[in-house]
Amino acid sequence: MAQLPNDAPVLLRNVSDGKRAEDGRFAVQAIDLVKDYGHGENLVHALRHVDIGFERGRFSAIMGPSGSGKSTLMHTLAGLDSVTSGRVFLGGDEITGLKDNELTVLRRSKIGFIFQSFNLLPMFTAEQNILMPLTLAGGKPDREWYSRLVETLGIADRLKHRPSELSGGQQQRVAIARALITRPQVVFADEPTGNLDSASSAEVLSFLKQSVKELGQTIVMVTHDAVAASYSDRAIVFADGRIVADVDHPEAEQMSDLLMRERKLAIRDSIMPRHGVEQSQIGGVGSALGVAASSGRHAMPGSNSGMHY
């Protein structure tokens, strides 16, 4: 785990200490998760022994430089990608080792997804889009829950419209209702405000927050935006396949500083690879950048910076 500067306003929680079994507090949990891509010279360590649990009824954000492993974590937690080693629990059930068809069924009932590009079906109305997960699973809507969702999200008067007749913010609110209609164990939101202007972003983030506070949902959101992260109850920061910070009640400026620090470290790593080089030998570079350089987290043999700047 990273050592932060003494004045860093961050709460680090080392979730790897002693927590080796599924914990009922968590909607989704990863234990000692490793994900490698490729082989030999092309080997990429996307996740390096990650231990993390996302508590039920909380809004969590995942941040980190490009290529740090955020999407890989989300995909492995959702059973969309296989793991190299380690275990994933979803609502108390272990999903590692399940067959593809079992995972598909589980995802339909236990996971909701929200995407940057909304991913609504253009030929269907807002209502049909919202009900689609139930239609696919052959389930019946809980009308009370449906009404509560569309009221909370402020789209009750837009239900007969097709996506092309809705603004970006309205489309994303329809997508949120679709993600929540099955009352999933967890909703994964991948850059949900990436295609929205700042006013619509604020609206969508407020609705996500509301669906956690008022509807008791659990949301895990990947975002590059420190302001978006400030709407969450908890933000973790990823770097080079590891969690390097874990912040309760994050603030935008604080997250922006943390992200900037990790980007500097990642750039330093990309221009100065250190296969087999001890961290202490390169500490001077970190000091020059004004960042902590004592964690050793970037000093693993085979370290991959994965930068896309």
Ligand SMILES: Nc1ncnc2c1ncn2[C@@H]1O[C@H](COP(=O)(O)OP(=O)(O)OP(=O)(O)O)[C@@H](O)[C@H]1O
């Ligand atoms: N299918 C794949 N095959 C090979 N390498 C991959 C694959 N998917 C991801 N990677 C690599 O794994 C590392 C983590 O990627 P990941 O997409 O999880 O990062 P990220 O933090 O989500 O990045 P971004 O913010 O740019 O979306 C990167 O080095 C990436 O190049």
